[in-house]
Amino acid sequence: MEPEAATGRAANTGPEPATETGPEPAAQAARHEASPASSRLGAVLAVLSIVLMAACLRPAATSLGPVLAEVEAAFGLQGWQAGLLTALPGAAYVVFGAVAFLVLRRLGMFRALLLCVVAIAVGLLVRVLGDSWAAFAGFTTLALAGMAMGNVVLPVYVKARFPTAQTRAVTVFMMALGLGAALPTLLTAPAADVLGGWRPGLGLWAALPVLALVVWLALRGLGPTPDLGARTPASSGARPRPITASRGVWALTLYFGLQSLHAYVQFGWAAQIYRDAGLDPVTAGLMVTIIVAGGIPGGFIAPQIVARGRHVRPVLVGYAIAAMGGYAGLLLAPTTLPWLWAVGLAVGGFSFPSALALITVRTRRPEVTARTSGFVQPVGYLLAAVGPLLLGVVLEATGSWEVPLVALLVLAGLMGLAAWIAGAPGSVDAELEPVRDADAADGVDAAAEDADVGGR
Incomplete structure (x- = not known):
């Protein structure tokens, strides 16, 4: 997969994308050509990482609705508090989505997506462990923050990682995103019944970002992650x-x-x-x-x-x-x-x-x-x-x-x-x-x- 990516970058009219270890795409491609097995494994892990991370970008928002009545009863929520919980996803998209590009530029692709996945995992898991509504809302916000930034950053990774297979990569991303939205809506309430309450019913969705984190770290072990293209050189006066x-x-x-x-x-x-x-x-x-x-x-x-x-x-x-x-x-x-x-x-x-x-x-x-x-x-x-x-x-x-x-x-x-x-x-x-x-x-x-x- 990497030799294709190198070809796609060479054909691009823009500047060469840099990796987080330095702007050396030709040397990077040569290393992967020397190890076909590693390249194939990297391609598989890259696709799997897109599937898992895309599926992580909706459960924090869509899993709550089916058990909202149980959450209200557990914390004794007033109407405005329940309304605030349902309004948090929209607010997170606006606030944290707006800073996602700055986070990406500051941390690079790998660390930015790592931050998103960790925030989602911690938020989804810890929010169901406490007895305080404030803690539940706070860790829900943390998960939504990771989700909102991932909404912006993950499509950029798809673009950079599969420059010659855009249609297939975007299709995989969007199907995984759709599944990540629909499945929590359908399965959270039945899971809560089977597992004994709304806490495990909501908490089980933390498994998705944990799996995504494992795959993302394994992919990083095979080589650098494609990153943003370099800025226009200042010497050009542009x-x-x-x-x-x-x-x-x-x-x-x-x-x-x-x-x-x-x-x-x-x-x-x-x-x-x-x-x-x-x-x-x-x-x-x-x-x-x-x-x-x-x-x-x-x-x-x-x-x-x-x-x-x-x-x-x-x-x-x-x-x-x-x-x-x-x-x-x-x-x-x-x-x-x-x-x-x-x-x-x-x-x-x-x-x-x-x-x-x-x-x-x-x-x-x-x-x-x-x-x-x-x-x-x-x-x-x-x-x-x-x-x-x-x-x-x-x-x-x-x-x-x-x-x-x-x-x-x-x-x-x-x-x-x-x-x-x-x-x-x-x-x-x-x-x-x-x-x-x-x-x-x-x-x-x-x-x-x-x-x-x-x-x-």
Whole structure:
């Protein structure tokens, strides 16, 4: 696998990626060529590390809901305390996702991901051992911090480690992410019944980051970890443009934020919408499971469509149309074919793996991938966090689901428009070409635009 990686780096128009032991990719590739068995083992461990670490990035958020009532009873929580626990994931995405790029630049790829995995493991395990609600919330926050930073850093590792196998690597990452979200939702409550309580039911998910840590350390023992590309040399007189100078980044941010808004609304309110329409709690919960489980096939299908670059924009808009169909069904006939509306929302949820895949595909160099991901995700999640709150306000003001569902229909249409813009050909790298001084900025912009149009 490493010889391929070396070839991919040589073909890259950007600077050579450095490892944490020094920028010597040619020597590194030669060492791996001399040991084919070590190279094959390294490739297997690299894929396994992606699977395990991606699966770690959701249980801290999705495992709590099925046993939230038991946690409330155990700690005697008031309503605001339970509400705070459910709001922590969104806050963690915004706060810790925003500093993930700085952590990556300071610690390097290996230590940054090591920090993420350790934080998740310690947080998931220790939070179930104490008798204090403050300790439970604190260690949940620690796990969510590792999860939020891993959201930003892990796609960069995928980009750097498999430069010539992007489609397969991103597909593996997204499928593992979907499983890591769906399985805790489905299995935490049954596991709590079998194991004797909510504490072991929640604590068992700490096994995932522990396994990921073992594999990550074993992979490190075989050689250095690919890292970010070097910065533009200061001697050239050039300076990098800010990430906000890219129109593509703003389009990706809007698309990511809107699809996250829909996901948060569905996870938080879909069951209540079904129950208010007349479904029993079990059936309503099953509908939500259908919506969440859509992340598994979506994690397989969506990244491949984005990475192959064929009919990307119409497909992305199609996901938004499916979501609009789901909301329209909930508005007009929620109990007639409830599973069909859930399937529509699940297909609309394919927008999440598509948005993450676009971050990887629309960037060439790992450092640009990191900067883009470090901006798009926190800002997008900040937009998403407002959605459920405003929906609750509108619901209380109107007393019915009619106005909120119409609003969600409109927002799904806006998501389709954002998807069309974000799915346009071109790369963020071209928009961020360094400039020598402020007076030259307009000329560089024009050149980047010309290159982009030519590439289309």
